[in-house]
Amino acid sequence: MKILPVSFYQRENVFQIARELLGKVVVTKWNKVITSGRIVEVEAYNGVIDKASHAFGGRRTARNEVMYAEGGVAYVYLCYGIHHLFNVVTNAEEEPHAILIRALEPIKGIDEMLRRVGKEKSDHTLTRGPGNLSKALGIFTSHSGNSLQSKKLYIAEDRISFSKMEIIASPRIGVGYAGKDALLPYRFYIIGNPFVSGKPK
DNA sequence: GAGTAGATCCTCT
């Protein structure tokens, strides 16, 4: 497997990147323990013009400063005081685009993930939903700003790619406060995958 | 199966 180069992230079309991230593999390696999973669901956040984005209207705070960095770094923040949400920053410096990783299909280190989450056995809830997958992979807000080129946290290319037929675009989840922008089809997922959040089939 | 309340704390106003 090959680590995705920064040129993958540093492109203008965040939706294109989001689609291409489906099927890629997120890998974390903390203290020599590897956990990884294949991306099956993402959401795109389209910079300053997107009401659902933390960077809407050019808002810039200590928390979202990372979004203004050049593409290829992690943006992690705490939601509802409980959940760590893992995002990937894209595009150039000063263009605060980001892609939220919403669901993974576990590949390596499932035992370790179970231990982190406190479960006995593996099921489809292990890495379903952004809060759960961050916990399973051991990603915390302290990793915000980390480069995705590091050996500890990165996204890699796998042989597998999904065809357009298998990818569904739909409105994003949990962004009702964004008004009209909440209806935009900026969420992409693999059709029929049990790890995709929301209603099972 | 569907709907809802509660957890819980950092961040911005």
Added chain:
DNA sequence: GAGGATCTACTCA
């Protein structure tokens, strides 16, 4: 001082 890019468990049917 309010609220959030969520999740789980519990209720009611």
